[in-house]
Amino acid sequence: MSILKIIALLNEKGGSGKSTLSINIATALHRRGEKVVLIDADPQGTARDWREASPENADLPSVVALDRPELLLSSIKAIAANWVIIDTPAKAERMSANVIRIANIALIPVQPSAADVWASAAAVKLVQSKIDVGGQIHAAFIATRVSGQTKLSKEILAGNWNEYGLPLMATAIANRVSYAQSLSDGLSVFDTTDQAAKVEIDALITELETKGWL
Numbered sequence: 186m187s188i189l190k191i192i193a194l195l196n197e198k199g200g201s202g203k204s205t206l207s208i209n210i211a212t213a214l215h216r217r218g219e220k221v222v223l224i225d226a227d228p229q230g231t232a233r234d235w236r237e238a239s240p241e242n243a244d245l246p247s248v249v250a251l252d253r254p255e256l257l258l259s260s261i262k263a264i265a266a267n268w269v270i271i272d273t274p275a276k277a278e279r280m281s282a283n284v285i286r287i288a289n290i291a292l293i294p295v296q297p298s299a300a301d302v303w304a305s306a307a308a309v310k311l312v313q314s315k316i317d318v319g320g321q322i323h324a325a326f327i328a329t330r331v332s333g334q335t336k337l338s339k340e341i342l343a344g345n346w347n348e349y350g351l352p353l354m355a356t357a358i359a360n361r362v363s364y365a366q367s368l369s370d371g372l373s374v375f376d377t378t379d380q381a382a383k384v385e386i387d388a389l390i391t392e393l394e395t396k397g398w399l
């Protein structure tokens with residue numbers, strides 16, 4: 186089996202888009218024929234609820250619930266997959282610290298508002314503390330629920346992200362009804378007619394590949 190790659194979605198800020206992105210990234214990789222497991226590390230259980238809502242025979246990755254930080258690594262080692270996507274909870278430093286310890290890639294979803302950017306400091310700190318002790322991890326912010334129209338969106342996206350310690354992915358995720366609708370239907374944007382949403386999730390994966398992170 187090929188090497189296991191672990192992508193973590195984290196941000197202490199609730200509602201930043203962690204579950205939505207986890208689900209769509211996991212589904213995109215799954216539909217490319219990869220062996221993907223989506224780990225629901227959030228006791229809230231969004232990814233579990235999502236999968237339970239899925240129609241029978243839907244072509245989606247399986248979801249495994251792991252909400253004990255101390256069992257995370259041993260449980261993941263037992264999973265037969267070459268991709269693990271981890272959806273983490275808001276406000277759960279112990280879980281997030283354990284996830285960062287094992288992740289190859291960390292994506293921090295941020296909505297384009299100053300409050301959301303400030304609230305991502307805890308996630309940046311966790312990534313930084315792994316790097317400080319010689320750990321290897323690729324990490325970036327990803328803008329979510331972007332409304333290209335607003336001046337604030339534009340200002341924040343054009344800002345100096347390196348001052349927050351990490352780069353911003355060039356691919357931004359727009360605010361689209363298809364994300365919310367497909368999630369509640371137990372499906373992904375790849376199951377909708379929203380081409381733009383499919384294109385941006387594919388672009389995100391291509392960007393990760395181009396960076397040499399995947």
Ligand SMILES: Nc1ncnc2c1ncn2[C@@H]1O[C@H](COP(=O)(O)OP(=O)(O)OP(=O)(O)O)[C@@H](O)[C@H]1O
Pocket residue numbers: 198199200201202203204205206227229231273274275329330331358359360361362364365366368
């Ligand atoms: N790109 C988007 N366009 C439109 N709605 C979105 C988008 N991303 C997320 N949402 C909606 O925003 C809400 C929060 O998203 P999500 O559950 O993914 O965030 P989260 O970070 O996982 O939240 P929590 O911290 O509670 O786990 C959901 O209702 C979701 O449908």
Ligand SMILES: [Mg+2]
Pocket residue numbers: 203204205227231272273274
């Ligand atoms: Mg969530």
